[in-house]
Amino acid sequence: MPLSFGFSPSRLLKRRIELPASPVLRLWVAFSSALPSPSEPSDTDTGRRPATIREGRAEIFADESNSVFYNKAQVNNRDISIAVLRSFISKRREEHATRSTKGGPKDPLLSEHDKNKEPRVLEALAASGLRAIRYALEVDGIGEVIATDNNEVAIEACKKNIDHNSSLASSKVVPHLADARVYMLTHPKEFDVVDLDPYGSPALFLDSAVQCVADGGILMCSATDMAVLAGGNAEVCFSKYGSYPLKGKHCHEMALRILLACIESHAIRYKRYIVPIISVHMDFYIRVFVRIFTSASTVKRSPLKLSHVYQCTGCDSFHLQNIGRINSKVDKRNIVLPNFSPAVLGDCSECGHKFVMGGPIWSDPIHDKEWAASILSNIHAMSDAYPAYQKISAILTSVSEELPDAPLFVNLHNLCAILKCTNPTLDMLHSVIRNAGYQISGSHVDPLALKTDAPMSVIWDIMRCWVKLHAVKHRTGNHPGNIILSQEPKLQANFSQVPQVSAQRKSPRFVPNPEKYWGPRPKAGRHPKICHGQNP
Structure with missing residues (x-):
């Protein structure tokens, strides 16, 4: 029990009152001044619970200082990623069953280990770890989820958020302090799913990401630098993605096709190629889901999937020209050769103005319509599981109806x-x-x-x-x-x-x-500028 003399030692110290030369009293005053001030109680003292954010089945601690990045608007991104991941796991089981019937035990892809193992996921840029935790809690049949980040503060926050959720999250999500590029390069073909959701451009991570995905696995990739991809800064777009964007109403679809072409260009260096599942533009960013396979012969046909775009400066009419063409007369091997001269020569036949050339862009289908319809059906069946159900349902409804062989639009x-x-x-x-x-x-x-x-x-x-x-x-x-x-x-x-x-x-x-104010948030470590009369 603390000593009580009927007066506060802090009051005596503030007023600089001379105390009696009592050793006991001097000791008590020194001890009391070292204790926490009762005017500033901690969360533990008052019983207050730290602020949290709930999304889906996961809950994380709120970070008002913005030292760890979190964007509420990305709930659409996380929901559609969970829907695709659920569909991928189901599709993967079907493929294993089909190959088991056709290929037999001699097929190395059909070993018992491959058939029974749960898919491993790498979230390369984890931040708060919310996405990785939701994957572990909400996707049945998922295996280990590695959450990497090169920010120590983010990894500490990720660990706290993992511990705050159920034991299932703790058993599956593994936080790891590392540079995502180095980690992916040192783990080639080890992950069935690689998730890239950077703040800005993913260009720096693509070369290592296409090497990290296992054969038949999925690369999920976002890009938020839309001003660059949509034609606002063409020279920067070319330096990052190897393609020139064109301004126009179709600029956001062109941005999707530029990103796909960039991923393909990185993959073919390692005798790999991509097959798009879904490619979407949402809010202020784009998001693509592609499967990655290895085949030296298929890689040779990559020029047939890429095109340059010729757009009129007067009426915005556009024409596409494939980079490659098939020559079936050479030993009947369907060799891919350079294409002939451009589809447009001289001025526009409609308005007489000049053409500008953009690209190369991905000109093959950007969606798998069967997968899109299957994912949409699953979303409808599990509508309560998606916080952004209305948004992703509307997007996938439109995606499932798009013409597959009609690049761009008017x-x-x-x-x-x-x-x-x-x-x-x-x-x-x-x-x-x-x-x-x-x-x-x-x-x-x-x-x-x-x-x-x-x-x-x-x-x-x-x-x-x-x-x-x-x-x-x-x-x-x-x-x-x-x-x-x-x-x-x-x-x-x-x-x-x-x-x-x-x-x-x-x-x-x-x-x-x-x-209101549904959109991008400041990068971690930065603080928004608050205008008078307007919420941040």
Whole structure:
């Protein structure tokens, strides 16, 4: 029991009152002054629980100092990654069962160890460890999850968050202080899933990441440097990704295709190649999911998957040209050779303006429609398991409907802005393009996108026919719209309604953000600037 003399020693010290020369009293004052001040109680003293963040089945400690990066808006990213990972584990079991029936025990891929082992996951840039913890808690059949970061503060936070969750998280998630690039290079083909979600560009990590993924495994990769990828800084994009972006309404889809082309360029150096599963643009970033395989013969066909883009500076018409072509006459081996001269020569045939060249970009399909439909079905069946269910459901609905062989798209409002005409409805344009014998779909990137296999000449002929029915004020000059409308359409458009079009577009494709200021957050260690009258 502490001594009590009916007065506070701290009050005596503050007032500098002379104390009696009692050894006992002097000892008691010295001891009391070394104790914690009762005016500043700790969380343990007061019983207050530290602030936490709950997402899915995981809970982490909040870090108001921003010393460890966390972005609430990335819940969409984490939810769709969990959905893809669940689908991958199911797909992997099916593939093993199929190969077991066909290949027999001689197939090295079908050893008992490979068939029974749980997939290992590497989260290369763990930060708070929230993503790794959610993988361990929410994905059935998952094995060890390695969470690496080269920031000691982040690793300490990751350890605390792992311990704070269930024993399942502690048994599966292993934090590791390391440079992700070095760690991946020293663990070649060891992980079935590698997750890259950097703050900014993933370019620095791609060379080591494509070597770290096991055959048939998945690389999940994000990029948040959209100003670079979308054409705002073309020379930086080329230095990081080896491709020139073009400005336009399709810039975010082009960003996806630039990232895929970059991953492929790193993979083929090691006789590996990629197969995209899903590639999405969400909020302020892009996210791609690709499987990686090893095959020297398949790598030789990589030029057939890449194209340059020629875009008109006047009317934004674009044309793609593959880098390679097949020569089937050489010993009947389908050798890939350099392609012929560009698809466009000279000025634009529609408006007479010059072309600029971008790319190379990935021009093969960016989604596996069967996988997308399967993932969407699983999401619907487990809607309560996804905090961002509405968002990812809407995105995957649109992804599952996109035309696979129609790179990039035109924008309805952009077409009408060039011609200075009124807008037809999206359903009307879908109908007229189908009536002309072509396919068309929307895009998850843009609610006004028209993704079609119809050439640009057909698109402009349809718009010329539309203007004849809805006349615009005649303008003079060398404006691209005037030159386009001065030509007679070669195609007579049929604007009659196709019944299936409106029925297909009833389910939601784009949902609003759940709250204000939904977007990127400052990098770890930085603090947001708070404006008066506005929340941070």
